Amino acid sequence: MELIDSPWHQDPSRCPHSYDCFLSLGTSHDASLNISDFGASLKYTPGSVVYLTGRVLRHSVKQCQGGERAVLVHFAKDAVHNRMLCPSSSVTYH
Numbered sequence: 404m405e406l407i408d409s410p411w412h413q414d415p416s417r418c419p420h421s422y423d424c425f426l427s428l429g430t431s432h433d434a435s436l437n438i439s440d441f442g443a444s445l446k447y448t449p450g451s452v453v454y455l456t457g458r459v460l461r462h463s464v465k466q467c468q469g470g471e472r473a474v475l476v477h478f479a480k481d482a483v484h485n486r487m488l489c490p491s492s493s494v495t496y497h
Contacts, residue, residue: 409464411439414457416480422454423478430470437463 417423427434427447434447439461445453447464449472455462457478464474 408466411437411461411463413459413461414478416482417456417458418479418481419456419458421456421479423457423476425451425453425455426475427451427453427472428475429472432467432470432472434464434467434472437465439463 414423425436427449429449431449436445436447436451436453437443438445438455441460445451447453449470
């Protein structure tokens with residue numbers, strides 16, 4: 404299995420006021436979830452669950468050594484709310 408970085412990014416299509424749920428899966432590895440806005444680096448071992456506002460916070464995951472890694476992510480997109488004719492928020496973020 405090829406291990407790759409998840410480079411620094413934000414998720415512009417996600418709702419700015421809702422949380423994304425990240426579940427780290429796999430075998431033993433030493434991945435870390437980095438959040439540049441806070442200068443934080445969190446241990447991201449298998450079984451870790453993290454909620455964060457992916458549209459607002461810039462984040463990345465660096466390559467891990469050893470084991471295999473997969474991430475299950477749950478999130479909401481603004482487009483879903485728009486399609487159902489129920490705006491997700493009247494708040495505007497720039």
